[in-house]
Each structure stands twice: as structure tokens, then as C-alpha cells.
Amino acid sequence: MQAAGFSSARLTALTRTLQGYVDRGDVAGAVALVWRRGETGYFEALGLRDEAAQLPMERDTLFRIASMTKPVTSAAILMLIEEDRLALDAPIAQWLPELSSQRVLRDPGGPLDATDPVRTPLTVLDLLTHRAGFAYHFTSTGPLAQAYGTAFNGVDGHGDVNAWLERIAQLPLMFQPGSRWHYGIATDVLGALIARVSGMPLGEFFRTRIFEPLGMRDTAFWVPEPQLARLATAYGVDPETRRRVVEDHASASRWANPARFQSGGGGLVSTAQDYLQFAQLLLRRGRVDDVRLLSHRSVDLMRSNFLTRDQRRLPAFGHVMWAGQGFGLGLSIVDDPAQQLPQGYRSTGSFGWPGAFGTSWFADPVEDMIGIMLIQRRSIEPFPMAVDFERRVYDAIDD
Helix, strand or coil: CEHHHECHHHHHHHHHHHHHHHHCCCCCEEEEEEEECCEEEEEEEEEEEECCCCEECCCCCEEECHHHHHHHHHHHHHHHHHCCCCCCCCEHHHCCHHHCCCEEECCCCCCCCCEEECCCCCEHHHHHCCCCCCCCHHHCCHHHHHHHHHHHCCCCCCCCHHHHHHHHHCCCECCCCCCCCCCCCHHHHHHHHHHHHHCCCHHHHHHHHHHHHHCCCCCECCCCHHHHHHECCEEEECCCCCCEEEEECHHHCHHHCCCCCCCCCCCCEECHHHHHHHHHHHHCCCEECCEECCCHHHHHHHCCCCCCHHHHHCCECCECCCCCEEECCCCEEECCHHHCCCCCCCCCCCEECCCCCCCEEEEECCCCEEEEEECCECCCCCCCHHHHHHHHHHHCECC
């Protein structure tokens, strides 16, 4: 047995599984970390961060973590709630008057001018639980999908959050607020809310209130020039050939621009070690070592299911997603492990939320364990690497 109560032989099987994805060319490389009961039991960097230059993955390689940004934004919102600067049940139009007269599509795929007024005002809680009626271009259809694509065009070049809000305010909601879970830009709106209420850019709030207190030196919305060589190449997958194609390379990266849009829903770059600090904050109910950023109860709320039984029956991303897990404040939470297939390994109460580039993490309060796996492979179709990672991690527990 080795550190943190793992079997050395079974961790070797974990490495072999991850290396198989690299050897087959499914990913260029990966960084994986497992922390349990106060110590790091596994930390490996496999493959290449830059295939063209043949640069290896390192433990401190930078990754675009996409929607793993969302729990950070949710935690920031709860910090403001604890300071009485926001409230869960408050209408967001108090602070974002741009969104005071939202309309709702009669038909989610229909014309943008066939709408009804909202029945209830959008609240902070609606945004945190993805029940605000917002969508993404890839979670909507018809004219709305096209409108979402247009609304995000060019935002990387200039991060004017107020101008972005004005564009978003013109889009009708897909569903009535509070009525159902639907994945979309709600957490980006929360990012705009944080900037408005705090009086500082979102990245500045994150840096001063979360990242610096937790020692997260490598997490930000952009990568300074001296650090760009550490940024892993990001890939998409060509639908015809099924081969990886470069989507963002350090030499011309969108993340090199300090003025890019600070997306609370998906804009951060981070490392495995940095994100471990944030994951510990949530696993430890608001505290890491002697730094407390949130109360026990705030984190407990983040880790509680808010979806109704009927809302959990509705499919998400084309399949039944909520049979074994619910959704809290920016996190999914396992409450019936036997229904949580294909994983089926996380304990009751385990939580996490992945990112579109294949990045994933989970925290398990029963095992007092955090697993983080970082890759850079954007794919619409399910990709089993994160599931294989989790299965091998749990298989390796040996105490």
C-alpha cells in the first residue's frame, strides 16, 4: 500500500489506462491527481502538452478548464450573499436592470418574436441552478441557437461585460424561470452580477477574494506571455475523420489576451494543483487549513439538490441525467449511486462539474477524496476517459 491508502499495483493500472488514451492518439496528454485524507496519493503527467514542439505534459501545465469555472463563480456569489450584498430569492433585475423585462418563447425552437412575458422574475437561485431559461447555442435549436451564436461573436476580443449584457437582454428565454433545468449562460450572467455588485472586474474579484487566499497562483482568465509555454494545446475533433484538430495553440491563443471576455461560465485557465485547493474548499465545507472563505451552511447548500422530482425526470443533453444525481448551486451531487451509471462509483454526497475540453473533477466526502483529470479535447459525443479514470481511482483504494 502507498500514500493515502491506495494500492501501488492498482494505481499502476490507473496509469496504464490513461496512457492507453495517449498511445491511441485520443488525447495528446493528460495530468491526473488524486488526493485523499490530507495527502496526494497520485499525481501523474502523461503525453505531450504541445505535439508540434514535442513538449511534455508537466504537473504544472496550464489547462482551459471551461465549465469547471462555474463552481468558482457559484462560490463567489455565496460569498456576496453572506455579506448581505445579494440574496438567493432576490430578483436579479435589482442589480441588472437590463434583464428586467425578459420574454419567454412560446415554442423553444420557434420564431424569436412569438413570446410571452415571464410569469415570475428571474432570481439569483434560478441562475445558480440553471433554471433561469437561458441556453447556449448548442443547447438550443432554431432561430434561438443562431441568436446565441451571434451574441457571443467577438467577445474574446473585448471583455465589455455591460455590452454583452445588453445583447443577452435582447434574447428571449427558452423556458419560464424556475420551471426546468436547462444548461446555458446563467453562470455568465452570475459573473456579470458579481462584477456589478462588487464594483470590480470578475477576474479581480476571483483573484483577491478566492485565488490569492487559497494560494492558487496559476488560475486566471488569461495567461501572461512568460507563462504561455506552459499552456497545453487544445483540440477539437473533426466530425468526418474523428481525428483531433488544433483548436487553440499557445502561439496564438485566445487566452493570451488580457482584455478577453471574463466568462464566469467557462473562461478560466488553471492547473491540477490549483484546482485541488478550490475542490478542498468545498470538500472541507468552506475552509482550507486556516483560511475560511465560506460558512459551513453556504457550502452545504451548494452541495444540496434543488431540482424537483418532475424536473429530474426531464432529459438533459439528450438523455436522462438526473436519475442518480441532483443539481445544487453550480454542482451536481450524487444521491443514488446505484442509478449513477456508467460511473456508479462515487459515494452518496459526492459532487463536481466537468468542462467542455474534457476536464473533470469530483470530490467524495465519504472517502475524503478528490480526483482531478485534465485534458484538452473538445467533443460533442461522450468520451469515456473521465469515467475510466474514476473507476480506476476507486478500484485502487486499499485500506
